[in-house]
Amino acid sequence: MKDLIQPWKEGSAKNITFIVTKDCQLACKYCYLVGKNEKERMPWSVAKAAIDYVLDREKDPNFAYESVIWDFIGGEPFLEIDLIDKICDYIKTELFRRNHHWFSSFRFSFSTNGINYHSEKVQKFIEKNHSHLSVGITIDGTRRKHDLNRVYKNSEKGSYDDVVKNIPLWQSQFPSDGTKVTISSADIPYICESVLHLYDLGIHQVNINCVFEDVWKEGDDKLFDEQLMTLADKIIDGGKYVDNACSFFSENLGKPMDCKLQNGNWCGSGKMLSIDAAGNFYPCTRFAQYSLRDKEAWIIGNIHDGIDNNKLRPFLTLDRCTQSTPECIDCEVAEGCAWCQGENYDAAKTHTVFQRATAICKMHKARVRANNYYWNKLYRKLELEGKREEFEKNHPNVKPDIC
Amino acid sequence: MKSYLQYLVILLDDTSVAYCHADNPLKERNLIPIDTLRKAILFGMKENLMIQYVYPDYELPAEYEEVIESIDNVKIGREVQVLTEVPKFIDKDNVVLRLTISDFISKSFDIAALLPQVKRMNICIRDVENFKDEMQEDYKRALNTLCSVLANLYKSGKQPQVNILTDRLSLTEMHNCEAGIGNITIAPNGKFYLCPAFYYDEKMGLSNRMNHKTKDSSRSVGDLNNGLNIPNKQLLQLDHAPLCHICDAYHCNRCIWLNQKLTWDNNTPSHQQCVMAHLERNACRSLQLDLIKVGNLSVEPIKEINYLDPFDVKEDF
Ligand code: SF4
Numbered sequence: 219m220k221d222l223i224q225p226w227k228e229g230s231a232k233n234i235t236f237i238v239t240k241d242c243q244l245a246c247k248y249c250y251l252v253g254k255n256e257k258e259r260m261p262w263s264v265a266k267a268a269i270d271y272v273l274d275r276e277k278d279p280n281f282a283y284e285s286v287i288w289d290f291i292g293g294e295p296f297l298e299i300d301l302i303d304k305i306c307d308y309i310k311t312e313l314f315r316r317n318h319h320w321f322s323s324f325r326f327s328f329s330t331n332g333i334n335y336h337s338e339k340v341q342k343f344i345e346k347n348h349s350h351l352s353v354g355i356t357i358d359g360t361r362r363k364h365d366l367n368r369v370y371k372n373s374e375k376g377s378y379d380d381v382v383k384n385i386p387l388w389q390s391q392f393p394s395d396g397t398k399v400t401i402s403s404a405d406i407p408y409i410c411e412s413v414l415h416l417y418d419l420g421i422h423q424v425n426i427n428c429v430f431e432d433v434w435k436e437g438d439d440k441l442f443d444e445q446l447m448t449l450a451d452k453i454i455d456g457g458k459y460v461d462n463a464c465s466f467f468s469e470n471l472g473k474p475m476d477c478k479l480q481n482g483n484w485c486g487s488g489k490m491l492s493i494d495a496a497g498n499f500y501p502c503t504r505f506a507q508y509s510l511r512d513k514e515a516w517i518i519g520n521i522h523d524g525i526d527n528n529k530l531r532p533f534l535t536l537d538r539c540t541q542s543t544p545e546c547i548d549c550e551v552a553e554g555c556a557w558c559q560g561e562n563y564d565a566a567k568t569h570t571v572f573q574r575a576t577a578i579c580k581m582h583k584a585r586v587r588a589n590n591y592y593w594n595k596l597y598r599k600l601e602l603e604g605k606r607e608e609f610e611k612n613h614p615n616v617k618p619d620i621c
Numbered sequence: 622m623k624s625y626l627q628y629l630v631i632l633l634d635d636t637s638v639a640y641c642h643a644d645n646p647l648k649e650r651n652l653i654p655i656d657t658l659r660k661a662i663l664f665g666m667k668e669n670l671m672i673q674y675v676y677p678d679y680e681l682p683a684e685y686e687e688v689i690e691s692i693d694n695v696k697i698g699r700e701v702q703v704l705t706e707v708p709k710f711i712d713k714d715n716v717v718l719r720l721t722i723s724d725f726i727s728k729s730f731d732i733a734a735l736l737p738q739v740k741r742m743n744i745c746i747r748d749v750e751n752f753k754d755e756m757q758e759d760y761k762r763a764l765n766t767l768c769s770v771l772a773n774l775y776k777s778g779k780q781p782q783v784n785i786l787t788d789r790l791s792l793t794e795m796h797n798c799e800a801g802i803g804n805i806t807i808a809p810n811g812k813f814y815l816c817p818a819f820y821y822d823e824k825m826g827l828s829n830r831m832n833h834k835t836k837d838s839s840r841s842v843g844d845l846n847n848g849l850n851i852p853n854k855q856l857l858q859l860d861h862a863p864l865c866h867i868c869d870a871y872h873c874n875r876c877i878w879l880n881q882k883l884t885w886d887n888n889t890p891s892h893q894q895c896v897m898a899h900l901e902r903n904a905c906r907s908l909q910l911d912l913i914k915v916g917n918l919s920v921e922p923i924k925e926i927n928y929l930d931p932f933d934v935k936e937d938f
């Protein structure tokens with residue numbers, strides 16, 4: 219069957235996420251999942267019903283996308299490798315049996331903590347599905363940075379050593395897949411060393427972001443600015459820009475934006491579908507109860523009753539300017555300033571997805587300053603070396619990680 | 622132009638008559654304390670608001686009537702009659718018919734027969750959530766039944782108004798319910814609510830899908846002692862409602878209580894609300910064409926459109 223399956227098609231992709239378990243070996247200090255537990259594991263019957271529901275609706279506008287990404291998250295998804303294997307086999311068989319247009323364009327995607335990546339079962343699964351997989355292992359940087367947050371449950375032991383030993387294997391299997399790094403207040407002093415360390419480990423794409431939650435302390439923006447400036451110098455002076463990319467530095471950043479021409483929503487919630495162990499549907503995982511501090515889950519349906527399209531309408535009508543404050547609308551550096559719809563909802567004064575949380579404001583402004591410095595310095599260097607044109611053609615880019 | 626506060630709705634009792642989409646589930650009498658009533662009136666005077674009292678079905682003590690008459694007012698449940706059944710005759714000029722969708726459809730002839738007896742009839746569907754796409758033809762037919770009677774009455778010189786059919790005839794911009802921005806409600810507990818329905822929900826302990834950053838059922842938006850405090854007030858305005866903003870069903874209630882109930886966001890209408898309002902808009906268009914033809918009307922013509930839900934033609938970014 220493998221041979222029949224064609225690779226990925228570019229174009230619009232539906233993202234369908236299975237929250238296979240709410241359990242994890244780690245208890246990361248910044249983890250936004252406030253309701254993790256060992257009990258809620260997805261039963262096969264729920265997974266199967268969800269797949270049938272989706273595949274029965276090939277022509278439904280909610281699923282009329284060219285391609286599909288089946289996402290598996292947790293907790294730690296690979297804790298449920300047997301279930302995942304069964305789900306993926308069923309998806310492939312059903313796509314083929316139904317002659318579904320996604321048969322020629324689907325992908326399975328994983329975000330893992332990497333701890334049991336080398337296990338026999340996970341490796342067997344990877345071998346079987348390799349051409350359709352993308353796998354991101356989260357490693358936060360140097361040992362001290364990683365172990366600051368990513369510690370084992372019930373102990374303060376860091377997980378760095380157990381993850382880093384799997385990096386060469388992972389990189390040999392998925393050389394173009396990058397890692398995701400999350401920055402909170404306490405992590406700022408380690409940003410520079412961490413990005414460089416990840417490059418040294420052979421990870422060329424570092425997708426690094428500040429958390430959206432309201433965690434920033436007085437002076438954090440200044441520290442952040444300094445870290446990014448040091449990082450910029452190290453990357454440029456060390457010539458590391460040739461093979462590597464870091465999402466903090468982007469050319470599409472820091473310009474004012476127009477409410478007519480640039481009014482799109484940042485995040486893809488509502489165009490995605492998340493399914494939990496009970497068979498409930500969410501516009502994105504961040505709207506499940508285990509991700510919310512202050513608000514009730516935003517359940518848009520379930521495997522039995524289907525999707526209530528009314529509950530999706532706010533998400534599908536969201537635009538940038540309606541949810542933004544006048545300050546954000548007039549902001550001179552608005553471009554690239556991100557938000558998470560789930561955090562917006564959780565932090566909002568009312569039950570709405572139309573109130574943009576702006577805790578990240580001063581961090582974005584600091585990032586824009588350092589980013590301007592980075593490109594000014596880099597392009598001047600390349601010009602003097604006569605290499606600008608070549609660089610512009612070939613340089614690696616990290617696509618901004620939208621959720 | 623942004624809406625501004627013009628009306629103060631005062632619920633005189635917990636059992637005051639329901640006059641809009643939401644039923645009043647409260648069965649126990651709880652008369653507004655007379656001091657609260659005085660304070661509410663004072664608030665209305667100082668904010669320059671027109672007062673609308675909502676009456677229960679029993680006589681109020683004489684001392685209340687005196688306070689009530691201390692300011693110009695409209696009395697809902699008295700001079701404006703509110704009915705949940707279609708009567709044989711109406712002896713008031715101004716009537717609100719609160720009907721289920723199936724009653725409206727099945728009794729459209731009886732309703733049409735009442736039109737010569739009134740100056741204004743507000744038709745309010747009590748169960749918008751039960752409207753299904755399969756009912757579109759039936760709803761259209763019921764609206765057309767009323768329209769043909771209206772057309773004849775207009776031609777003969779009588780001009781009764783029916784909110785869902787004649788308001789749109791001459792509107793050139795949105796004219797919606799405007800709860801929280803054009804009007805505000807005071808309940809017997811002395812607290813402000815966006816409209817009476819939010820008070821009912823609070824009293825019934827319904828989970829809060831609307832007001833505050835809490836999971837409790839509190840839905841008040843201020844009180845008489847501390848004034849109004851409407852969180853995210855901008856989201857009540859038309860320019861913060863991406864669908865309504867591009868819509869020309871100008872007569873639509875744009876009911877934010879229905880919005881929060883059915884879509885969970887107060888600036889986003891449900892499919893049902895939009896489709897019903899567009900069927901009304903289109904029925905009004907036929908009526909308008911009819912009246913323009915015979916020269917009874919000179920207004921801006923309503924355009925022909927090919928959608929019933931603005932969601933289907935919204936801009937995709
Ligand atoms: S959050 Fe701050 S930086 Fe971002 S757009 Fe708003 S004002 Fe600008």
Ligand code: SF4
Binds near residue numbers: 868875891895
């Ligand atoms: S029909 Fe829909 S979009 Fe138009 S005003 Fe009414 S609720 Fe808003």
